[in-house]
Structures are given as C-alpha cells and as structure tokens.
Amino acid sequence: MASLRERKKNQTRQHIADTATLMFKERGFDAVTVADVAREAGVSTMTVFNHFPRKEELLLDRIPEAVRLVTQAVEGRAEGETPVAALRRLMLELVDQRHPLGAIGDTFVWLWRIVLDSASLRARAREAVEEVEDVLAGLLAEAGEPEPRLAAAFVVAGCRVAYMGAAGRQLAGERAADVAGEHRARVAEVFDAVERAVGG
Structure with missing residues (x-):
C-alpha cells in the first residue's frame, strides 16, 4: 500500500x-x-x-504507465506463458478496457488532434515509442529471448501500426464502437505475426 x-x-x-x-x-x-x-x-x-x-x-503523461504495464506483463506472466503471449494479453485487455493506450475511445480524438498539431509533441511521442521498445528489449533479453532487440522491434512496430490505424479511423469521424472489433482483430494478427517471426 x-x-x-x-x-x-x-x-x-x-x-x-x-x-x-x-x-x-x-x-x-x-x-x-x-x-x-x-x-x-x-x-x-x-x-x-x-x-x-x-x-x-x-499531455503525454501515460508514458511511465506504458513502461510499467509492459514490465508487469512480461515479469508477471504465468508459468509457461511466453513473453509475447503475455504482451498479447495485455494489449487486448487495453483495447477491451477502452484504455487510452488501447487506441479505442471517442474521447481520445481531441487528444490526438493536439498531438498532430504540435511538432514537439509528435517528436516526444516518437521518443516514447523508442523508450518502450528499449525497455521491452531488456525484458525479453532477461526472459531468454534469443533476439530480444528484433522481437521488441516487431512487437512495437506492429502495435504502432494497429494503433495508428484505429486512431486514424476515429480521427476521420468513425465511432469508437464501430472501430473496436476490427482493431482488436488487428492487434491479434500483429501478435500472430510476431509469434511466427520469433517463435513465440
């Protein structure tokens, strides 16, 4: 406590x-x-x-939370659960919870617009993605992943593509509820691809 x-x-x-x-x-x-x-x-x-x-x-005050959630998912995974499977579970939970890091929510559109309108915010967002990737690479190395940097890059790049796709649709006027199902399936596809690439 x-x-x-x-x-x-x-x-x-x-x-x-x-x-x-x-x-x-x-x-x-x-x-x-x-x-x-x-x-x-x-x-x-x-x-x-x-x-x-x-x-x-x-404004981008979720960066420490993203690092914490990724760390908890990998370090606190169930016995026999791979790091990639733990990350899949985390990302799908964030989508289902309508968490800001999950990219689904009608109330997030104004935030994305502010970020897109500011060069310094866009730059900081890119840095944040790199920071999360660095942390993830370290976690995967500790977990015994033979190519931790490559695996981390696959996970982060895939999640970024899925996130940007969902955010873009909502920025274009689609309702979060109409995007959620396809976005969730897209996230699952991302992790299917990562598992094929790094062997789980």
Whole structure:
C-alpha cells in the first residue's frame, strides 16, 4: 500500500496533468506555458518540473504507465506463458478496457488532434515509442529471448501500426464502437505475426 506521502505526490501529479490537459484542450499546446499551468494548478513552476521534466509530458503523461504495464506483463506472466503471449494479453485487455493506450475511445480524438498539431509533441511521442521498445528489449533479453532487440522491434512496430490505424479511423469521424472489433482483430494478427517471426 502506498504511503500517505506517495499518495499525495500522485494526487499532485494527477492534478497538474488534468489542469494542463484542460488548458491544452481549450487553447492548444503551444499557446500554454508551463508557468501558465503552474499558476492555474496552484503550484510552483518547480513543482510542475519535479513531476514532469518536459512540457510535452504534461499531455503525454501515460508514458511511465506504458513502461510499467509492459514490465508487469512480461515479469508477471504465468508459468509457461511466453513473453509475447503475455504482451498479447495485455494489449487486448487495453483495447477491451477502452484504455487510452488501447487506441479505442471517442474521447481520445481531441487528444490526438493536439498531438498532430504540435511538432514537439509528435517528436516526444516518437521518443516514447523508442523508450518502450528499449525497455521491452531488456525484458525479453532477461526472459531468454534469443533476439530480444528484433522481437521488441516487431512487437512495437506492429502495435504502432494497429494503433495508428484505429486512431486514424476515429480521427476521420468513425465511432469508437464501430472501430473496436476490427482493431482488436488487428492487434491479434500483429501478435500472430510476431509469434511466427520469433517463435513465440
């Protein structure tokens, strides 16, 4: 169980992120400064940077969660379950839960538009994908995967293609409910291909 200090820290972080998100939604990412966010959230600029080293992470605040979820899936997999099977299970659960990392949700479209409208956010998103791939390669190496870097690249590239496909359809006006089924099948296909490529 988290300590009181840790809970307060997490609450402050979430408050800052929520405040920033609303401001970016109303004004656009580039029109809002970190000082603006700090003032609106009732904290110091230093406090914002203590929780979010870069402005982009105020909006892309799921990056640490993505790393944590991937790590938990691989390290906490069931006996006899391969890392790729554990990652498949995780990604399908995220789709089913309508989690932001699962790419299905009518409420995510505005977020994607903000990212697409900002060169710095697009760059940070690309970096985040590379960070997750690096972490995954390390996890697969520890799990005994003979080609961990290649396997990680396959998983991340496949998931990215599936995610971008689903997001693109929703950005074009399709409802999340109408995209979900095909997207889920696409994610499963991605992992079928990865398993064929790396032998599970």
